[in-house]
Amino acid sequence: MKVIDENIQILTNQIEVWSIQISVLAAKKEAAAATAKQFAQELDELRTKHLIATQQIREIELHQSGMYMWENIGDGG
Numbered sequence: 001m002k003v004i005d006e007n008i009q010i011l012t013n014q015i016e017v018w019s020i021q022i023s024v025l026a027a028k029k030e031a032a033a034a035t036a037k038q039f040a041q042e043l044d045e046l047r048t049k050h051l052i053a054t055q056q057i058r059e060i061e062l063h064q065s066g067m068y069m070w071e072n073i074g075d076g077g
Helices: 002-074
Strands: none
Touching: none
């Protein structure tokens, strides 16, 4: 009976260790999920800023090319 009790105690101890490890990993998972959500939000914001800046550059370039074209026409071509 002593061997069975020792085996039960060993398994009980192992279960306790695993329970702690599960809790730690679950907490890490939650923290990582929150961080990933924050990164996704920041990424979306940066992509939006990038798109707006790219559009502004295109508008400026089109405006400049149009003005040069009109200047050339005014000078006789």
